[in-house]
Amino acid sequence: MPRRSGVIVAQARGGVTLRKLALAIMAFATVSCVSVGDMPASAVQPGSRYVALGSSFAAGPGLGSYRPGTPPRCTRALGNYPSLVSERMNLVLDDRTCSGATVANILGPWGELPAQIDAVDGATRLVTVTVGGNDLDYVGNLVMSGCEPGSSVSFAGRSFPCTKPVAPAEETYATLERNLTKLADEVAQRAPEARLVFVQYLTLLPQEMCAQTQMSDANAALAQETATRLAAITDRVAAATGATVIKADKLSRDHTACDAEPWSQGNVPSALPGGAVPWHPNAAGHTAIAQALAMKLGWTD
Template structure:
């Protein structure tokens, strides 16, 4: 398989902290040469255009600049053989809610910061955000299809971060972990629905990684904590996770 491959998405595709970093990528993008787009491109001998960027939302894919970088969809020129999309979690506040849930409880009472934390951990606020994500994901699929009508377009959902219900996920409280699972499950479902509604395909990374959550014996993702140099970002894929997602994408293309 030869041709052009454009990878769109957020940090769950970029791979922040997985060494080495991609040459020429903006520092804040957090792009790794061992992320799943690079692994897929190498396996299929594709020309990779990786515009994944940590912190990206669906708006950054569609029509908003991010830290001076054009909307990701502008990387598409119609000659693509393959496009992958991993997006939506930042719209819903998924990793941010898990990040703040791991902070000491007193932080929820701090001026300014406490209000943001309480909003992220508010189930009603997360549900409102997810309602908007449903429409946004479909708009992403439609826009990619219009720009790249001959490409195979794959929505790749997020690797599982949390253990199943009833299992502890320290330092997260049970109620916060339950909210995280609800957001994750909804994102998974909405990604599949967007793929089906827009003529794209769905790579089910969440389903494949249930037994490889961050608290498992063989994790494909990392637990909450402080970002450390030379290590994958907290609550993000590790190198094994990126390899696993790449294999899922390759299987979908066979």
């Protein structure tokens, strides 16, 4: 299995199309709580340096205006949870999140983009991470679940053939856990005084499907298993490395696209302000995460 800069890279199993599709969803956007154990969280002081790492679930594609200087494919919204929590707590934010990113793209360069982790230094006092879904083709599989094999789905002016969702290999899950552990270790080495917080992915699928989430029972089961195992891996890594976890998956169980107050978008792009690209958090979801994160960090107002 190939390695790059100490990062283990899992071999793809039919995931090339899904990977390209996930990146196309991000391009479409450019144009269209509990801590480990019961230990109380120490407050992060106003003015502290805050580095946000992760994929599109942190970047906020589809939420409106993007942060000045953002690489087009990264879609770092001014309304994403890193921006909201930094404004609320008066932190100095360095947002390195990027749509489509995997853990390897945090730990190493990604094309023209430098490693996200390079922003973490000795002056950093807070690091948040939301990543892992792209490593498992989580969103790509969800998109494929909404179209019939033999047809196609279009994003960013490009057409992709619909294929059957592919379950991640066991080695892919194991690779993700090893790389997340390496990520936590790198943060500790680069920023010994920083608080590391893993923010879980929002729950996307309800117990009973609706027009926003229609798919076969088999595809729904695959997506739910992927989400459950991603959350469990993140929890284990946090427990082993002393990091904090914001259990956004549990907080959002009654806020799927099928619920009265959704925190995420289903399989239909939203035309409403504060909407999102398919299968991503909307403005309400980012607001809820920011609130939970600020409370966990000891912020009161």
